Amino acid sequence: MSTFAPPSRPVASSSTSIASGLPVTAPAEALVAAADAARNSGMRDVMPGSLAGEGGFDDASRRCSALLGKLPPMEGSVKYKRAWGIEEALDQHQCLMRQHELQSSIGQDHVQVRKMRVEFARLESQDAAARAREALSNGASQDTRRTLLEQVNEAATSLRLALQGLEIEELRAAEKTRRMEEEIEKNNREMVAMREAIDDVTNGGGPGATGSAATTEARERKWFYCSDCHVGGHGQRFCNYLLKRPNWRVYPSERWFEDKHGQVSHCPLGRRAVDFTDETYFSRISMHIKGRIWLEDKRKLYEFVPELMPLTYVINDQRWAGDPPPNEGPETPLMPWFVKETDRNWGTSVVCCQRPQECLGLAKPGAVYVVQRHIPKPLLYNNGEKCHIKYYNLLVGLADGVTWHLYTYKDGYLSISPKPWSPTDLSKETQVTIIRTKRINDWPYWPKVYDKCQRGICTVIERAASQGKLEGRNKLQFEIISADYIVTEDLDVYLLEFNTGPVLKDQEDSPDVHDAGMVDGALYIVEPYEGGSKDQWDGPFECKGIPPSPEEILPIETL
Numbered sequence: 001m002s003t004f005a006p007p008s009r010p011v012a013s014s015s016t017s018i019a020s021g022l023p024v025t026a027p028a029e030a031l032v033a034a035a036d037a038a039r040n041s042g043m044r045d046v047m048p049g050s051l052a053g054e055g056g057f058d059d060a061s062r063r064c065s066a067l068l069g070k071l072p073p074m075e076g077s078v079k080y081k082r083a084w085g086i087e088e089a090l091d092q093h094q095c096l097m098r099q100h101e102l103q104s105s106i107g108q109d110h111v112q113v114r115k116m117r118v119e120f121a122r123l124e125s126q127d128a129a130a131r132a133r134e135a136l137s138n139g140a141s142q143d144t145r146r147t148l149l150e151q152v153n154e155a156a157t158s159l160r161l162a163l164q165g166l167e168i169e170e171l172r173a174a175e176k177t178r179r180m181e182e183e184i185e186k187n188n189r190e191m192v193a194m195r196e197a198i199d200d201v202t203n204g205g206g207p208g209a210t211g212s213a214a215t216t217e218a219r220e221r222k223w224f225y226c227s228d229c230h231v232g233g234h235g236q237r238f239c240n241y242l243l244k245r246p247n248w249r250v251y252p253s254e255r256w257f258e259d260k261h262g263q264v265s266h267c268p269l270g271r272r273a274v275d276f277t278d279e280t281y282f283s284r285i286s287m288h289i290k291g292r293i294w295l296e297d298k299r300k301l302y303e304f305v306p307e308l309m310p311l312t313y314v315i316n317d318q319r320w321a322g323d324p325p326p327n328e329g330p331e332t333p334l335m336p337w338f339v340k341e342t343d344r345n346w347g348t349s350v351v352c353c354q355r356p357q358e359c360l361g362l363a364k365p366g367a368v369y370v371v372q373r374h375i376p377k378p379l380l381y382n383n384g385e386k387c388h389i390k391y392y393n394l395l396v397g398l399a400d401g402v403t404w405h406l407y408t409y410k411d412g413y414l415s416i417s418p419k420p421w422s423p424t425d426l427s428k429e430t431q432v433t434i435i436r437t438k439r440i441n442d443w444p445y446w447p448k449v450y451d452k453c454q455r456g457i458c459t460v461i462e463r464a465a466s467q468g469k470l471e472g473r474n475k476l477q478f479e480i481i482s483a484d485y486i487v488t489e490d491l492d493v494y495l496l497e498f499n500t501g502p503v504l505k506d507q508e509d510s511p512d513v514h515d516a517g518m519v520d521g522a523l524y525i526v527e528p529y530e531g532g533s534k535d536q537w538d539g540p541f542e543c544k545g546i547p548p549s550p551e552e553i554l555p556i557e558t559l
Contacts, residue, residue, distance in 0.1 A: 057124040080183040084228040107173030114166040121159040128155040207284040225251035227277040229266040235278025286477035294469040295498040298370045299342040308495045313371040325356040336374045352426040377489040384420035389485040401472030401548040407539035412440040465545035472548040
């Protein structure tokens with residue numbers, strides 16, 4: 001929770017001098033001093049034309065403008081943001097109230113300066129009119145009359161502009177106050193809703209028990225609850241999507257415990273069960289697939305679906321685990337070799353070399369790597385760049401602990417290298433495609449390879465489930481998983497890896513290209529609601545796994 005930071009622009013202080021030789025200590029005092037100086041000079045009995053020479057109203061107006069420029073702007077740095085805990089909501093309320101107090105004071109200072117400028121302009125206009133009347137009564141020359149008329153017109157224009165400036169400033173201050181009060185009201189409504197949520201769940205309105213004994217069905221209730229326990233991943237994102245539904249509310253989280261490394265864990269307030277949270281034990285729906293390591297770890301993945309992936313070798317602690325790749329001689333066409341840490345994704349640990357005999361030298365002590373030769377004849381993008389497919393999947397384990405449903409998304413992304421591909425250019429920019437570059441739906445090869453990718457994912461899930469690598473729970477579990485595929489010129493596809501925490505973008509942050517439909521559709525499949533849609537998710541493709549072994553259920557008091 002960020003605390004309120006006062007505006008950075010300087011304010012008037014004891015060193016600020018509005019009228020020459022007159023120190024002031026606050027904006028209001030400076031305004032009084034400026035007004036007194038203007039009035040004193042304006043009341044002098046001066047001859048026409050002498051006012052400008054002595055500084056008078058012009059000088060006072062300039063000083064008023066200088067003071068206006070030194071006042072802090074009416075810009076608040078704190079806006080309402082959804083809070084996930086009671087302390088966070090209370091801290092935010094304090095910051096919003098403090099901001100309201102400071103910004104209101106700043107707004108009043110701005111308006112007061114504008115009022116004094118109007119007063120200066122009014123006095124100047126009256127003085128110009130008085131000088132003109134005096135000149136007319138004294139029979140002044142035509143040139144003098146013309147000069148005095150110009151001064152009257154200029155004074156009238158200055159007064160009109162000053163009045164317009166005052167009106168604008170008052171409107172700005174009122175609008176700023178209104179917006180700040182709206183932010184405070186949002187925070188107030190949130191705290192009321194939190195209190196109602198606590199009362200409802202305490203009185204049995206939540207999903208019921210925690211742990212593996214949690215209620216598996218969303219029984220008829222008025223409200224459903226989600227908590228952000230700060231585990232990470234997409235938990236908070238999924239909460240925000242669920243909260244767009246009219247019958248979902250935030251249930252506050254609280255500090256649970258701190259481990260010996262200083263890592264703080266959170267849980268729903270009172271260690272009660274909710275319908276969705278990223279802390280699986282307390283959630284009716286789990287957002288983490290049990291057994292996901294068999295998809296994340298590239299070495300483990302190759303163990304049970306080697307036919308779907310490029311030929312893969314393993315380095316463990318700077319030694320080959322199993323058969324090493326045969327050495328290549330000068331007669332072998334050059335092709336990059338990739339050395340990848342098995343448990344890291346997004347290209348963060350990929351290094352390249354030209355020959356397999358160079359791979360061991362790239363490995364670090366104690367680390368495990370998979371080693372793969374670049375596929376032959378890769379299908380390149382329009383200008384010869386390397387590219388790969390980001391293929392999105394939704395895996396759902398039903399609450400019976402045995403049935404698995406797989407959905408694949410009909411749209412996806414291409415990750416495209418910024419440089420044309422060459423088998424001898426080992427730079428990351430050429431060989432490692434990471435960033436989602438563009439939507440895939442207008443790529444002419446997508447309709448030709450979509451089904452092939454889908455069949456490959458079905459094979460992975462069916463085999464992982466039947467071999468017990470994917471483990472069922474006694475509650476619903478799901479995960480959005482992306483798969484990286486590379487395509488050959490012959491339109492064969494090779495599975496490179498899975499990412500169980502793929503990049504997802506929301507419409508609020510990325511209006512043009514985002515995944516809101518995909519995320520909302522996935523959550524509709526997992527937790528249907530009236531008016532929802534599964535968007536472009538294709539499926540389900542069903543398979544059966546091994547029944548889960550009974551889980552030990554710990555009493556909540558021991559956690």
